[in-house]
Amino acid sequence: MRKILIVDDEDDIRAVAALCLETIAGWEVLTATSGSEGIRRALENKPDAILLDVMMPEMDGPTTFQHLQQDPHTRSIPVLLLTAKVQGADQRRFADMGVAAVLSKPFDPLTLSSQISAALGWER
Amino acid sequence: MKSWQTKAVTAIASCLLLLLLALVGMNFHSPSPRTTIPAFLAITFAAAALFAFSLVRHQRTLGPIHHAADISAAPDLQPFIVRNAAPNVILSGAPASPVSELLQPPATQPQLVQPQLPIQIRRKNEIDDLPEIDAEHEKQERERDLFHSILNASAEGILSLDFNDVVQYANPAAASLLNSAPSDLAMRDIHRLLHSSRPGGLAACAGKCTLLRALDGRKTTSGEETIYRKDGTAVPIEFSVGPMVERGHTIGAVFSVRDITQRFAIDRLKDEFVSTVSHELRTPLTSIRGALGLLSTGLLGTLPEKATDLLRIAVSNTDRLVRLINDVLDLERMESGRAVLQFHQVDLSDLIQQAVETMRSMAEANNVQIHFAAEECPIEADPDRLVQVFTNLLSNAVKFSNPGAQVNISISAGDEIVSINVSDQGRGVPHDKLESVFDRFQQVETTDARQKGGTGLGLAICRSILQQHGGRIWAEPNSPRGTTFRMVVPRHQARATADLLSSPISRSLPLLEQAVLVCDDDPIARSMVRHHLQQHGYQVIEAESGEEAIELAHQHSFDAILLDLFMPGMNGWETLSRLKSDTATAAIPVVILSVFSSRPVNQKEDIRGWVSKPFNEQSLLAALGTALHPGAGSSRVLLVENDEPRAALISSTFERSGLAVSRAGTRAEAVSMCQRLRPELMVLNLSLPHNDGMQIVSWLRQHYELNKLPLVVYSGREISNAELDLLSQGPTEFLVKAQIQPAEVELLVLNLLCKQRSPIQDATNFGTTGWDGRSPAL
Numbered sequence: 001m002r003k004i005l006i007v008d009d010e011d012d013i014r015a016v017a018a019l020c021l022e023t024i025a026g027w028e029v030l031t032a033t034s035g036s037e038g039i040r041r042a043l044e045n046k047p048d049a050i051l052l053d054v055m056m057p058e059m060d061g062p063t064t065f066q067h068l069q070q071d072p073h074t075r076s077i078p079v080l081l082l083t084a085k086v087q088g089a090d091q092r093r094f095a096d097m098g099v100a101a102v103l104s105k106p107f108d109p110l111t112l113s114s115q116i117s118a119a120l121g122w123e124r
Numbered sequence: 125m126k127s128w129q130t131k132a133v134t135a136i137a138s139c140l141l142l143l144l145l146a147l148v149g150m151n152f153h154s155p156s157p158r159t160t161i162p163a164f165l166a167i168t169f170a171a172a173a174l175f176a177f178s179l180v181r182h183q184r185t186l187g188p189i190h191h192a193a194d195i196s197a198a199p200d201l202q203p204f205i206v207r208n209a210a211p212n213v214i215l216s217g218a219p220a221s222p223v224s225e226l227l228q229p230p231a232t233q234p235q236l237v238q239p240q241l242p243i244q245i246r247r248k249n250e251i252d253d254l255p256e257i258d259a260e261h262e263k264q265e266r267e268r269d270l271f272h273s274i275l276n277a278s279a280e281g282i283l284s285l286d287f288n289d290v291v292q293y294a295n296p297a298a299a300s301l302l303n304s305a306p307s308d309l310a311m312r313d314i315h316r317l318l319h320s321s322r323p324g325g326l327a328a329c330a331g332k333c334t335l336l337r338a339l340d341g342r343k344t345t346s347g348e349e350t351i352y353r354k355d356g357t358a359v360p361i362e363f364s365v366g367p368m369v370e371r372g373h374t375i376g377a378v379f380s381v382r383d384i385t386q387r388f389a390i391d392r393l394k395d396e397f398v399s400t401v402s403h404e405l406r407t408p409l410t411s412i413r414g415a416l417g418l419l420s421t422g423l424l425g426t427l428p429e430k431a432t433d434l435l436r437i438a439v440s441n442t443d444r445l446v447r448l449i450n451d452v453l454d455l456e457r458m459e460s461g462r463a464v465l466q467f468h469q470v471d472l473s474d475l476i477q478q479a480v481e482t483m484r485s486m487a488e489a490n491n492v493q494i495h496f497a498a499e500e501c502p503i504e505a506d507p508d509r510l511v512q513v514f515t516n517l518l519s520n521a522v523k524f525s526n527p528g529a530q531v532n533i534s535i536s537a538g539d540e541i542v543s544i545n546v547s548d549q550g551r552g553v554p555h556d557k558l559e560s561v562f563d564r565f566q567q568v569e570t571t572d573a574r575q576k577g578g579t580g581l582g583l584a585i586c587r588s589i590l591q592q593h594g595g596r597i598w599a600e601p602n603s604p605r606g607t608t609f610r611m612v613v614p615r616h617q618a619r620a621t622a623d624l625l626s627s628p629i630s631r632s633l634p635l636l637e638q639a640v641l642v643c644d645d646d647p648i649a650r651s652m653v654r655h656h657l658q659q660h661g662y663q664v665i666e667a668e669s670g671e672e673a674i675e676l677a678h679q680h681s682f683d684a685i686l687l688d689l690f691m692p693g694m695n696g697w698e699t700l701s702r703l704k705s706d707t708a709t710a711a712i713p714v715v716i717l718s719v720f721s722s723r724p725v726n727q728k729e730d731i732r733g734w735v736s737k738p739f740n741e742q743s744l745l746a747a748l749g750t751a752l753h754p755g756a757g758s759s760r761v762l763l764v765e766n767d768e769p770r771a772a773l774i775s776s777t778f779e780r781s782g783l784a785v786s787r788a789g790t791r792a793e794a795v796s797m798c799q800r801l802r803p804e805l806m807v808l809n810l811s812l813p814h815n816d817g818m819q820i821v822s823w824l825r826q827h828y829e830l831n832k833l834p835l836v837v838y839s840g841r842e843i844s845n846a847e848l849d850l851l852s853q854g855p856t857e858f859l860v861k862a863q864i865q866p867a868e869v870e871l872l873v874l875n876l877l878c879k880q881r882s883p884i885q886d887a888t889n890f891g892t893t894g895w896d897g898r899s900p901a902l
Contacts, residue, residue: 016414
């Protein structure tokens with residue numbers, strides 16, 4: 001069973017996304033409310049993938065990603081950025097960073113899990 | 125002179141006369157020196173009295189002959205008010221000879237000899253017996269004062285122009301907008317007044333600035349424009365101009381103007397606001413959509429049917445809200461020049477097929493068939509955007525079609541340009557809304573938005589996307605019913621500069637929204653012309669006679685008229701002369717289509733081109749292109765710089781070299797001026813705020829026609845590699861240093877322009893020419 005870590009400062013989004021992935025895809029879901037907590041959880045639990053929000057106070061998504069990349073224990077965990085910024089330029093900037101995928105908000109709850117699977121090459 | 129005075133004088137004169145007679149009589153009886161001298165004296169006295177008497181009589185009539193005009197000039201006659209005086213009235217008041225007057229009974233009152241025209245002449249202080257005239261006059265004065273107060277108090281500048289657009293009156297607001305005294309504005313041509321201080325002078329307007337177009341239009345028009353005060357400072361304004369009519373004749377125009385500097389600043393803030401807000405809105409929407417979506421799957425427990433219905437409604441409206449936010453942001457970005465398209469080599473057919481597939485389920489649900497005859501069509505475009513356009517148009521077509529109807533989407537491919545049509549047989553867009561459907565939030569009927577689930581922005585976005593591809597979209601009615609949406613897109617986005625400069629067909633590539641009127645009695649000729657021109661993106665309206673052409677030319681604003689000569693009824697020459705003698709249509713360039721191979725030698729009419737029949741596509745387009753873009757005059761340079769003093773300095777340096785310089789201070793201005801003015805070169809400060817500089821470059825490099833626009837860029841900072849790449853896609857010169865010397869910029873500009881104009885292109889010049897040897901300073 002896949003283990004996903006969701007990192008987002010918005011409580012509701014965390015709750016909805018978690019419920020989505022648990023109910024529809026049957027994955028195990030962990031959550032974190034900030035970038036730093038996310039890094040801690042990732043180190044502790046070694047999830048199969050991290051769903052990472054971009055706009056967060058203190059440490060934003062890209063910075064968190066950079067930290068994850070620097071640490072050899074977390075470097076190989078694929079990261080998908082979740083963002084409300086849908087402008088092409090921003091999306092390209094994120095993609096250039098080396099994340100596995102960039103998903104836009106609002107996401108379609110019915111297809112979130114399949115989008116993640118598709119991006120990471122997992123079977124359904 | 126009162127009657128008693130007359131009586132007194134008469135009495136005295138009579139006495140003196142009697143005395144005279146007495147003395148003369150006495151003299152006769154006994155002539156002696158003692159009586160002769162007094163007799164002489166008496167005679168002299170009498171004569172003098174008579175003379176005085178006649179003078180007095182003179183005074184009672186109005187003396188020498190006066191013209192009405194003189195009365196106002198003559199100070200002694202000021203007390204008299206002339207009413208109902210016709211301009212040439214002569215007051216006759218010369219008396220008959222004094223002696224004959226004397227023998228007549230004296231008049232008891234001053235008597236006026238009847239003048240030729242009815243006049244009432246009264247002393248001003250004798251008017252008490254005419255109260256209604258007094259009141260009338262006062263009322264008129266009060267009204268006049270009121271109007272003056274209104275004009276003085278108005279915050280909007282108001283000017284009145286005569287028939288030749290010369291300022292007759294300017295209210296204080298207009299004067300202060302222009303930093304001049306009202307008297308300085310009078311008797312000046314309004315266009316000169318507002319644009320002669322612009323960079324490049326009136327030549328920069330090239331006869332086609334928004335202001336001139338409005339003034340030539342001869343009907344009420346509004347517009348936005350930048351005007352320039354005497355000292356050269358620019359003011360963005362919104363203006364309105366309309367004819368002034370008195371008793372059925374146009375006697376001039378009223379020009380009203382308002383400063384919109386504030387509004388521009390606000391627009392910029394609005395752009396940023398929209399961006400931020402749309403981002404903020406997505407966050408709660410994410411939760412809502414997620415929660416509702418999950419509930420509606422039923423995986424969390426089945427719900428009663430009514431509850432499921434409600435959920436479905438909630439989900440679909442959330443989706444609609446998301447679409448709306450996307451659309452609004454989309455549109456804002458595209459229109460402010462910030463959206464950057466990704467061009468790839470794609471097959472247009474594939475893209476259309478994708479759109480058709482996406483629409484298939486909706487079409488089936490509405491029992492509408494979508495018909496598309498696929499044919500391979502390679503094109504360079506942004507595939508996602510084009511699919512967006514086709515999906516949108518198909519969606520509209522299906523929505524507004526009746527069940528059982530068919531929607532057609534087809535391609536017509538030319539060498540350079542492809543045209544795509546989407547047509548339906550539904551309710552159709554009404555004639556008067558064919559243009560406005562492309563505006564934001566315009567739907568044909570207000571119920572449409574709610575029932576059909578549209579955002580109201582779809583067509584506006586389509587238009588933006590087409591424009592970004594260098595193409596066009598417009599709507600035409602179908603007969604008997606329905607609408608066809610036509611688009612034209614160029615096949616290639618990146619073209620070598622040589623092509624743009626030398627090939628006649630490419631020079632005829634239309635500026636956006638070029639409308640041409642074709643007047644020919646032969647329907648086959650008309651349809652041939654129409655076919656050729658539409659392929660190249662022109663909008664074509666047909667007229668089958670001279671009369672119809674003239675009428676249409678008054679109703680629509682055309683950029684050119686193609687005129688056949690040999691027509692029954694009103695022939696081409698007569699049509700031409702009517703068009704040229706009417707100020708409303710005189711400025712439209714006319715190209716003659718004729719079986720004659722060249723124009724007659726003594727032809728004096730203003731004809732901008734001549735195409736002989738039978739014509740081919742090339743000659744037609746070349747003639748039209750030349751008529752539309754005369755290209756005469758000095759090189760047009762656009763300077764994009766927000767720092768006023770520096771911009772002014774650079775401008776004046778350029779003008780001394782004979783360049784026509786236009787100025788833009790922001791990305792929005794630069795984008796709009798590029799499209800309108802088609803400059804030959806742009807001088808750009810890369811360090812504009814909000815990264816406007818590089819965004820302008822991105823926009824340019826993706827624009828079909830402007831992507832190879834030569835650039836002279838300067839910046840106070842280093843240019844990154846990515847930026848360098850983007851800039852090097854066209855001929856560019858760089859200045860990277862802290863203090864820009866206008867003379868250096870000028871040198872680079874002239875250099876680039878020379879290279880551009882030379883027919884032999886040096887391949888190495890397509891790269892960048894850095895200003896080596898100068899260390900980039902920050």
